[in-house]
Amino acid sequence: MKLTLHVWRQDGPNDPGRHERYEADDISEHMSFLEMLDVVNEELESKGEEPIAFDHDCREGICGTCGMMINGVPHGPKTLTSACQLHMRSFSDGDEIWIEPWRATAFPVLKDLVVDRSGFDRIIQAGGYISVRTGSAPDGNAIPVPKEDADAAFDAATCIGCGACVAACPNASAMLFTAAKVAHLALLPQGQPERDERVLRMVGQHDAEGFGNCTNHGACEAACPKGISVDYIAQLNRDLIRATLGDRGEG
Numbered sequence: 445m446k447l448t449l450h451v452w453r454q455d456g457p458n459d460p461g462r463h464e465r466y467e468a469d470d471i472s473e474h475m476s477f478l479e480m481l482d483v484v485n486e487e488l489e490s491k492g493e494e495p496i497a498f499d500h501d502c503r504e505g506i507c508g509t510c511g512m513m514i515n516g517v518p519h520g521p522k523t524l525t526s527a528c529q530l531h532m533r534s535f536s537d538g539d540e541i542w543i544e545p546w547r548a549t550a551f552p553v554l555k556d557l558v559v560d561r562s563g564f565d566r567i568i569q570a571g572g573y574i575s576v577r578t579g580s581a582p583d584g585n586a587i588p589v590p591k592e593d594a595d596a597a598f599d600a601a602t603c604i605g606c607g608a609c610v611a612a613c614p615n616a617s618a619m620l621f622t623a624a625k626v627a628h629l630a631l632l633p634q635g636q637p638e639r640d641e642r643v644l645r646m647v648g649q650h651d652a653e654g655f656g657n658c659t660n661h662g663a664c665e666a667a668c669p670k671g672i673s674v675d676y677i678a679q680l681n682r683d684l685i686r687a688t689l690g691d692r693g694e695g
C-alpha cells in the first residue's frame with residue numbers, strides 16, 4: 445500500500461505544532477498501525493530526521509498507552525480496537541490519513557502524538573487504599589460475590605486508561621474512565637468500607653485536573669476500545685449523590 449500521512453508534529457509542550465506530510469510506501473496490509481509508523485520512523489531516521497514521537501508499550505491492546513486520533517477518531521476507524529491492534533487492512537491503497545494527539549486541556553501535548561495522561565494516575569491515586577485485608581488469592585476467591593456483580597466489576601476493570609473517552613467527548617470529560625475505576629471496587633464487598641469517600645475523592649480529583657463535566661453525549665462509549673458502558677456513569681452519579689448526602693441506604 446501507498447499512503448499519504450499528515451502527522452501532528454510538536455517539539456515540546458510550549459512549542460507551536462503543525463501537520464507534516466509524509467509518503468508511506470511499501471506498507472503491508474498485515475502491519476499494525478504502529479508498525480506502519482515504525483516504518484515511517486525508520487525512513488525518517490535514515491535521512492537524519494527526527495522520528496515521530498508516539499506512546500506504545502504492550503501493542504496487545506492491554507496497556508492503554510497507544511492512544512492517538514486517526515482521521516479524527518480516537519484509535520481510528522475500527523470499533524472496540526486500540527490503535528496498536530488496528531491493522532492497515534482497515535485502510536485502502538492511496539488513502540490520506542490524519543494522525544493527531546488527544547486534544548484536551550487536561551492532556552497537554554508533550555511531543556508530537558504523546559500527551560501527558562498523568563491526570564488519570566492522580567484520579568486513581570485519589571481513590572486511596574481499601575482497608576479490608578483480602579489475604580492471598582485463595583482467600584479472595586472464598587468471599588462470595590453474586591455472579592452479576594462479579595461480571596459487572598470485571599467489565600469495569602477492563603478499562604485500560606487509554607484516554608479515548610476524553611478525546612471523544614466534546615467536554616473532554618473523563619467521567620467514563622472515572623466511573624469504571626470507581627465501579628470495579630464499588631461493586632465488590634471488599635470495596636464497601638471506603639465506597640463513599642472514594643467516589644467523592646476521585647470525582648473531586650477529576651474536576652481539579654480540568655476534565656469537563658459529562659452531559660450524556662455517549663461519544664465516550666462509542667470510542668472506548670474496551671466497550672465500557674455509560675451505565676457506569678449512571679452508577680457513579682448514584683454513588684456520588686448518596687455519598688454527598690451521607691445516605692448509604694440501599695437502592
Ligand code: SF4
Nearest residue numbers: 603604606607609668
Ligand atoms: S473508559 Fe475506555 S476509552 Fe476511557 S480510558 Fe478506559 S478503556 Fe480508554
Ligand code: FES
Nearest residue numbers: 503507508510528
Ligand atoms: S500499546 Fe498497549 S494498548 Fe496499545
